[in-house]
Amino acid sequence: MPDKALIYARSATGRNLARQEDKCRRWCDENGIEVVRVRCETGSMTALELAHNELDGEVDFNILIAEDSARYDRHGDRLISLLDQATERAVRVFTIDGTELTSPEGRWKFRMLTERDAYEKRIAEDRANRAAEEADSPE
DSSP states (O other): OOOEEEEEEEESSSTTHHHHHHHHHHHHHHTTOEEEEEEEEESSSOHHHHHHHHHHSOOOOSEEEESSHHHHOSOHHHHHHHHHHHHHTTOEEEETTSOBTTSHHHHHHHHHHHHHHHHHHHHHHHHHHHHHHHHHSOO
16 A cells, blocks of 8 residues: 555644644655545544544554654653554554654654653652742741
């Protein structure tokens, strides 16, 4: 099957969906990939949930493309489950920087970035907790 893509664009506010779609379409054009469908979502339903639904049915694409991995989902473990499902269905998952998240290198890179983000979040929470404790302690 020639490469056919399903584009995902997601925004909590609904802004920038057209920009995300345009960037993904350009990436597909540059790589000789036909776009068969575009899913633009606003709000709390993640593209990840929709992608799982797409992969449960009859698949007429072999590439999922989004601007960046956060468009699929901001939670690493949930995205890994999508990557597993996509791999089972012979669908490759990309971001427009050319990273194939379903490749061993892409999975490694994504896991490393996810761990770094979790580390930075824990550090920020620790700082905030220490600041709150210092503010509450009598001098």
